[in-house]
Amino acid sequence: xxxxxxxxxxxxxxxxxxxxxxxxxxxxxxxxxxxxxxxxxxxxxxxxxxxxxxxxxxxxxxxxxxxxxxxxxxxxxxxxxxxxxxxxxxxxxxxxxxxxxxxxxxxxxxxxxxxxxxxxxxxxxxxxxxxxxxxxxxxxxxxxxxxxxxxxxxxxxxxxxxxxxxxxxxxxxxxxxxxxxxxxxxxxxxxxxxxxxxxxxxxxxxxxxxxxxxxxxxxxxxxxxxxxxxxxxxxxxxxxxxxxxxxxxxxxxxxxxxxxxxxxxxxxxxxxxxxxxxxxxxxxxxxxxxxxxxxxxxxxxxxxxxxxxxxxxxxxxxxxxxxxxxxxxxxxxxxxxxxxxxxxxxxxxxxxxxxxxxxxxxxxxxxxxxxxxxxxxxxxxxxxxxxxxxxxxxxxx
Amino acid sequence: xxxxxxxxxxxxxxxxxxxxxxxxxxxxxxxxxxxxxxxxxxxxxxxxxxxxxxxxxxxxxxxxxxxxx
Ligand code: SF4
Numbered sequence: 001x002x003x004x005x006x007x008x009x010x011x012x013x014x015x016x017x018x019x020x021x022x023x024x025x026x027x028x029x030x031x032x033x034x035x036x037x038x039x040x041x042x043x044x045x046x047x048x049x050x051x052x053x054x055x056x057x058x059x060x061x062x063x064x065x066x067x068x069x070x071x072x073x074x075x076x077x078x079x080x081x082x083x084x085x086x087x088x089x090x091x092x093x094x095x096x097x098x099x100x101x102x103x104x105x106x107x108x109x110x111x112x113x114x115x116x117x118x119x120x121x122x123x124x125x126x127x128x129x130x131x132x133x134x135x136x137x138x139x140x141x142x143x144x145x146x147x148x149x150x151x152x153x154x155x156x157x158x159x160x161x162x163x164x165x166x167x168x169x170x171x172x173x174x175x176x177x178x179x180x181x182x183x184x185x186x187x188x189x190x191x192x193x194x195x196x197x198x199x200x201x202x203x204x205x206x207x208x209x210x211x212x213x214x215x216x217x218x219x220x221x222x223x224x225x226x227x228x229x230x231x232x233x234x235x236x237x238x239x240x241x242x243x244x245x246x247x248x249x250x251x252x253x254x255x256x257x258x259x260x261x262x263x264x265x266x267x268x269x270x271x272x273x274x275x276x277x278x279x280x281x282x283x284x285x286x287x288x289x290x291x292x293x294x295x296x297x298x299x300x301x302x303x304x305x306x307x308x309x310x311x312x313x314x315x316x317x318x319x320x321x322x323x324x325x326x327x328x329x330x331x332x333x334x335x336x337x338x339x340x341x342x343x344x345x346x347x348x349x350x351x352x353x354x355x356x357x358x359x360x361x362x363x364x365x366x367x368x369x370x371x372x373x374x375x376x377x378x379x380x381x382x383x384x385x386x387x388x389x390x391x392x393x394x395x396x397x
Numbered sequence: 398x399x400x401x402x403x404x405x406x407x408x409x410x411x412x413x414x415x416x417x418x419x420x421x422x423x424x425x426x427x428x429x430x431x432x433x434x435x436x437x438x439x440x441x442x443x444x445x446x447x448x449x450x451x452x453x454x455x456x457x458x459x460x461x462x463x464x465x466x
Contacts, residue, residue: 061453062453062454062455099408099409100409100427100428100429101427103408103409103427103428103429104425104426104427104428106409106411106428107409107411107414107423107424107425107428108411108414108415109414109423109425215426333447335450335451339453340453341453342408342453343453343454344408345408345410345454346410347409347410349410349411350411350415
């Protein structure tokens with residue numbers, strides 16, 4: 001088998017899967033912006049300018065001249081990177097138009113109102129863990145089902161369809177899956193989503209697709225609704241699942257920090273921010289220059305691709321906070337860019353926070369003696385996928 | 398402290414509401430920021446500054462020439 005491909009801006013340290021590779025810190029120190037080769041199954045290998053400093057990335061992600069670079073092209077085959085309705089395929093006014101239709105469903109108020117539903121989903125999963133007994137894999141029984149069930153609930157996906165749904169999302173995010181396989185996988189997902197959209201057109205449900213059809217039905221094509229559904233599904237579950245399993249594995253290796261998450265409700269919000277910063281599940285974010293622009297005194301030329309490393313930027317020693325390589329859940333709020341920055345900053349971030357805030361303390365309270373069921377250095381981390389995570393996490397108590 | 402917001406820039410990420418709910422809210426229809434108090438009292442200034450820092454779209458302008466006041 002071929003060596004698994006790793007994005008250079010996502011490379012993890014040999015000793016610690018949570019830490020950026022030494023090369024990334026080297027790039028960060030270098031005054032010159034490096035141009036590196038990026039493997040990609042969709043468009044082949046390409047060259048990109050690597051941005052690794054926190055301040056460079058913040059201003060770059062907020063600069064209109066840097067665009068998403070994968071604008072929807074109706075004549076090209078449908079892939080994850082080429083979808084109508086997917087916010088990541090739009091820039092400028094077109095992007096705002098679509099995003100505005102979606103934001104009503106994601107206000108802080110609306111998300112807070114989802115808390116009882118999330119609590120119910122979490123309680124169900126805790127019972128499922130207890131029923132399976134020690135040795136159970138936390139990823140399949142807890143971390144993945146929680147965000148999947150939440151997003152299925154929000155999209156109105158029937159319970160029976162969830163397993164297929166989950167599998168297709170996973171394939172879509174694996175950079176080692178071939179282009180043909182990706183296209184085929186997405187076609188299945190599209191077909192499924194199209195049926196769901198048709199059902200909501202007939203009778204808009206009491207959920208996100210329903211709200212969209214009711215409020216903006218005539219402005220959106222069926223194709224756009226399908227793309228929106230796919231985007232919400234993919235963005236809504238893989239990253240949160242990753243935070244739940246990688247965050248749990250991390251806390252189990254830092255019992256004094258875990259105790260804070262378990263026992264101090266007043267510290268939970270800060271703790272979640274620190275976990276988000278430290279794990280950086282969406283490790284890199286790509287852009288493309290629509291016009292020449294300058295980063296410090298260097299020019300990124302129109303057309304050049306840019307790859308930002310959120311992973312190393314979140315630990316940039318230039319940030320005025322002590323020792324960002326240490327996990328410290330009591331750290332004063334630290335502005336991280338785990339959800340990106342600028343106009344494309346994650347739409348679902350408050351939902352992700354809610355899920356983490358409900359699920360993690362509940363897990364540690366229900367199983368106070370929770371422990372990883374293998375040696376810590378045998379935990380099977382997913383370090384090559386676009387989203388960092390854990391493949392399997394057997395736990396005991 | 399005087400606050401101004403740029404609705405056109407707002408991406409409805411909700412950070413402002415999370416850190417300073419007395420000063421910011423979001424419109425129900427589209428999540429765009431609503432300024433509840435353009436000149437908030439002293440004890441809220443720190444939160445407002447944090448909101449401006451966290452806002453991913455630079456939609457909150459606080460301080461400037463007013464920062465000394
Ligand atoms: S933090 Fe900024 S982008 Fe987010 S809702 Fe407030 S003003 Fe809008």
